[in-house]
Structure formats: structure tokens, C-alpha cells
Amino acid sequence: MAAACRLCGSTGLAGVVDLGATPPCESFLTAEQLDEPETTFPLHLRVCTECWLAQLPPLITPEQTFTEYAYFSSYSTSWVEHARRFVEERDLRPGAFVVEVASNDGYLLRHVVERGVRCLGIEPSANVGQAARDAGVPTLTAFLTEETGRRVRDEHGPADLVVANNVYAHIPDVIGFTRGLRALVADHGRVSIEVQHLLTLMELNQWDTIYHEHFQYYTVASARRALASGGLTLVDVELLPTHGGSIRLWAVPDPSAEPSPRVTDVLAMEKAAGLHELSGYHDFAARVAKVRRDLLRFLVDAAEAGHTVAGYGAPGKGNTLLNHCGIRPDLLPYTVDRNPYKHGRFTPGSRIPVLPPERIAADRPDYVLVLPWNLRDELVEQLSYVREWGGRLVFPIPELEVVS
Missing domain, CATH: 3.40.50.150 (Vaccinia Virus protein VP39)
Known part of the structure; x- marks a missing residue:
């Protein structure tokens, strides 16, 4: 049976981009859960050709999140x-x-x-x-x-x-x-x-x-x-x-x-x-693929050159990015976040450790991958100290950008 639009009931849903299957983006793991399986759900965005509501199928409930x-x-x-x-x-x-x-x-x-x-x-x-x-x-x-x-x-x-x-x-x-x-x-x-x-x-x-x-x-x-x-x-x-x-x-x-x-x-x-x-x-999926390739290429090249990379932030959007790109701790050993609730936990799917923000100043990484890019102005100011050791910030969206 074809899926129907949740707003107008039309079955005329067209695919926009398929991001594979990921766990729910806020289901951060405790250390004890790392040996347990994770449930993943398809992440395929479609648009209704009648009312133009873009939508995901309701595979999880609000109560779960x-x-x-x-x-x-x-x-x-x-x-x-x-x-x-x-x-x-x-x-x-x-x-x-x-x-x-x-x-x-x-x-x-x-x-x-x-x-x-x-x-x-x-x-x-x-x-x-x-x-x-x-x-x-x-x-x-x-x-x-x-x-x-x-x-x-x-x-x-x-x-x-x-x-x-x-x-x-x-x-x-x-x-x-x-x-x-x-x-x-x-x-x-x-x-x-x-x-x-x-x-x-x-x-x-x-x-x-x-x-x-x-x-x-x-x-x-x-x-x-x-x-x-x-x-x-x-x-x-x-x-x-x-x-x-x-x-x-x-x-x-x-x-x-x-x-x-x-x-x-x-x-x-x-x-x-x-x-x-x-x-x-029509061309959105191709643009998504380019962002993915560019970010992976940068992280692989940084690793092969012996450069260190840390993440900043553990937002829901970051977990879509990490999982669709297949980024794991070998390319991003950890990320930091200001929210103490997330400290000591691991990102869903990618299983990257989430640490307190002070870790960046202690480790002085060559690059800091900024996952909540929507807070760019705020975070450029917060992370201005990275310049003290010549570190640079990396923004993956809307396209890969490395800034001092």
C-alpha cells in the first residue's frame, strides 16, 4: 500500500533524498550500551506533489524521543x-x-x-x-x-x-x-x-x-x-x-x-x-552527495597527514551528518558539548565520545569540526581561543569551509 501524505492524504509522494538508515538522533548511548544493538530507521525525505509538504514517514513516535x-x-x-x-x-x-x-x-x-x-x-x-x-x-x-x-x-x-x-x-x-x-x-x-x-x-x-x-x-x-x-x-x-x-x-x-x-x-x-x-x-540528492564526499576527503587527508581533529557540539543534526557520512572515531576521536547531560555518552550510530568543552583547550587539535553550524557567529566567538595554537575551524554546511 502506498504511503499517504499526512496533511492532504495524497499518495503522490516523490523521493527527494535518501540518507540511509540511522538511529534516532538524540538517543545518545551510555558506556554500558555500547555492547548492545541499536535500532535504525530509514531516513528518506519525500515531498507531496499535491500540497508540497516535505515529510518523513512516522517510524518513531514523539513519546520515544x-x-x-x-x-x-x-x-x-x-x-x-x-x-x-x-x-x-x-x-x-x-x-x-x-x-x-x-x-x-x-x-x-x-x-x-x-x-x-x-x-x-x-x-x-x-x-x-x-x-x-x-x-x-x-x-x-x-x-x-x-x-x-x-x-x-x-x-x-x-x-x-x-x-x-x-x-x-x-x-x-x-x-x-x-x-x-x-x-x-x-x-x-x-x-x-x-x-x-x-x-x-x-x-x-x-x-x-x-x-x-x-x-x-x-x-x-x-x-x-x-x-x-x-x-x-x-x-x-x-x-x-x-x-x-x-x-x-x-x-x-x-x-x-x-x-x-x-x-x-x-x-x-x-x-x-x-x-x-x-x-x-531534482538535484538536491546530488548536492548532498558532494557535501559528503568533500567532508570525508578532508577528514581522511587530515588523518593521513597526521593532523588531529576534534568535534564541537553534539546536536541532532550532527548525528545525521556523522551517520550518513560514515564518520567514526578513527576520523573524529571525540566531540565536545556544553550540555552536561551528554558528557560521558556516545553519539548514536557513530559512537563518538561526547566530552566537556575544556577538552579542546587541553588537546589543542589542529582542526575543530563544528557540527552546530547554524550557531556559527556564536561559536566562532566561543572558539576564538583555538587560534592561539594555530588551530582552524571546519564548517561542513552549506559546503566545506576551513577558517582560521
Whole structure:
């Protein structure tokens, strides 16, 4: 039986790129698990030729990934600053009520709390939700469904602002989730959604952001249809630099609301790039293959020349990159990460040790392979000390670049 699009039900799904089979990207291994088998799942991105929603089949469930989660948003200085600016730019009056879905460790709502505005986080991961509560951010441990949205509304009242950052791609039931957003928001309220833009993913070879916890990848065209499926109307869009290129979608419950000129402009950009027809997706797999070959060639040449290489960061995207390229500890002996949760663990599939960041200064490697390339400006500053011994930074995306 042919797979069907989870948004419109069409069976017209066309392959975009097949990255093989990998373990879930956040399933970091303990030392005790290294002698155990790992389950892998196909990582084949397809696009619906009816509604143009790019998607992976739902081979894992959100419960498998997000019940306990390895990602804590507050470890990214630039992301916390991004959240602070967002809150500052909103006209949040003392009587307002703000709900954030997938609120993580309170990285955004803590700024709302500081302003004395009532808020609630809805976070499915018990461990990161507890970190938010410890920081003084009211947080409900739950996945958002239409039922959850109604329950929160009944208990706390409708929300003037609902925020959903980097979660709209993480749920296979996109229609049910959208109905949950509608249940939360007041009739006069607004919903703000930030999600990676498929346009920049395609144009800048950001294929490592394809992993199992991202079930779909949005254009504004497909996002508008997804929002409408749950009773929300897209009224505005902002282009953001975060995560390599994101869109901030503004939606309201009013079906008669008119979209801003920016919506029309971005739709035109997508159409010009060919993303509203199949031709725009044809050469992506070849560009992925070139990035893979170039990175492997660099690492093999470095090893044969006796140069040392360490990794920086252990993000989900890095595990797609490492596994599709077949990079193992012989080419990358270790990577480091600021998140203590990952220290002493091993990357899924590639089984590369994750160590504290101080290890780089101690070892003074010739090259540092930066896996969270989307935080380039932040990390170039953090890693400026590598220049002291003549070390160089390596960025694999959008194309291999070695910088001093």
C-alpha cells in the first residue's frame, strides 16, 4: 500500500533524498550500551506533489524521543537572546496570558515571568520541564493535543499569545496539533510558530537537519494549508536567520483575516525556487552527495597527514551528518558539548565520545569540526581561543569551509 501524505492524504509522494538508515538522533548511548544493538530507521525525505509538504514517514513516535530529552535550549546563548528579544517586542500587558508549547527548559517564558505576565509552558519531556519549574517557570508536562489544549483553556483561560518554536516539525499528527493550538488561543489572540524554512534547507544544502524527530519540513505554502486544517489563518510571515533560516508564522482564528504582503512575497520566492513543483527538488540528492564526499576527503587527508581533529557540539543534526557520512572515531576521536547531560555518552550510530568543552583547550587539535553550524557567529566567538595554537575551524554546511 502506498504511503499517504499526512496533511492532504495524497499518495503522490516523490523521493527527494535518501540518507540511509540511522538511529534516532538524540538517543545518545551510555558506556554500558555500547555492547548492545541499536535500532535504525530509514531516513528518506519525500515531498507531496499535491500540497508540497516535505515529510518523513512516522517510524518513531514523539513519546520515544521527547519523554526524556537530551536538548536544553538555554545552553545556546544566542537562542536565549533571540527569545528575550521576541518577548521584549511583544506588547504584553499585565493581564495577558502567554502559553508556549514545547517550552523546553523555560528559555523563553522566563523572560515573560520577569515581566510579571502570567504564563504556562507545555513541555512533554519531564527532565527539561523540571529544569523550567526549577527556574520559576510554570510548566505542564504533556504533549499538545486538541484535548490538552481544551483542558488548559478550561483551567487557565484562553491565551492572548501562543508560542510554538521549533515544534511544528516535530509532530506527526499535524492536524491534531494545530487544533490544539486553536483550542489554546483566544478568539482575539495570535499564534506565533517558528520552524525551519524548506527554502533555505534546499538552497543551502542543510540536509543534516533531516532526522527522525522532524516529521515534516515546511514551505509557507504547505504551512498555510496545515494551519487552515486546524482552524487557523496565516496572516503574516517573517524570515529569520535562526537554525540556518527559519520562518515565523503568525496565525489567528479569524477565517476572514487577510494575509500581509510579506506572505505573498515569500510565496513568490518559493515558487521562483521551484518548490511548488517537482523540478525544484531534482538535484538536491546530488548536492548532498558532494557535501559528503568533500567532508570525508578532508577528514581522511587530515588523518593521513597526521593532523588531529576534534568535534564541537553534539546536536541532532550532527548525528545525521556523522551517520550518513560514515564518520567514526578513527576520523573524529571525540566531540565536545556544553550540555552536561551528554558528557560521558556516545553519539548514536557513530559512537563518538561526547566530552566537556575544556577538552579542546587541553588537546589543542589542529582542526575543530563544528557540527552546530547554524550557531556559527556564536561559536566562532566561543572558539576564538583555538587560534592561539594555530588551530582552524571546519564548517561542513552549506559546503566545506576551513577558517582560521
